[in-house]
Amino acid sequence: MPFPKKKVTRRAALEELAILEESYPQAVTALEYGSEFQLLVAVILSAQCTDARVNMTTPTLFAKYPTPEKLARARQSDVETVIRSCGFFRMKAKNIIACARDLVERFGGRVPQDRADLESLAGVGRKTASVVMAAAFHAEALAVDTHVFRVAHRLGLTLGTTPRQVEEDMTALVPPSKWGDATHWLIVHGRQVCKAPTPLCERCQVNRLCPTPAIIRRQSKDD
Secondary structure (H helix, E strand, C coil): CCCCCCCCCHHHHHHHHHHHHHHCCCCCCCCCCCCHHHHHHHHHHCCCCCHHHHHHHHHHHHHHCCCHHHHHCCCHHHHHHHHHHHCCHHHHHHHHHHHHHHHHHHHCCCCCCCHHHHHCCCCCCHHHHHHHHHHHHCCCCCCCCHHHHHHHHHCCCCCCCCHHHHHHHHHHHCCHHHHHHHHHHHHHHHHHCCCCCCCCHHHCCCHHHCCCCHHHHHHHHHC
16 A cells, blocks of 8 residues: 655654554563563564464474573474474574574573674564564664554655664654554554555544545555
């Protein structure tokens, strides 16, 4: 579905975000984990995969490899078998094993809190680092996934063409202490209401403020 070609006013943007905050006050990551390490692995697995599918996979994975030390010694073929349903399983198996080795060899088996250190780990980019920083360490970080990218554009919060540009626009609107929360407001709204490709506009709490033209919404429903 095409995005609007201009941003809403700052006042409208703040009102939209306030409504989303009120609508999803308990929004948190849908990934299930028991430690900072397990969250990191789950986020790596979630690339191009649903959180629901990851949550179906990680109980078996973490039962076999609950710590970085155990995963670092795993055979890649064994890990591939466990995570096959997550997609791109060969690359992901290679990355999470290498990531575990990095943690053991460079960080004493602990997940670092610093962004630069996190992004130096195998399989970890800016989005993954942001999710871990916000969820595990309550740090000031806003992650831009496909839901955040889509909803932020549809609501006219950004015109950014890259995740980094969207992140910059969003962090200019939201207080740093709420960056992690804002990530989840948009993710939950994107999953439940502002869906791809067909948004449920009649159920949308911010419908009256949304700049996405109604004709585009109707075309989306007819596709």
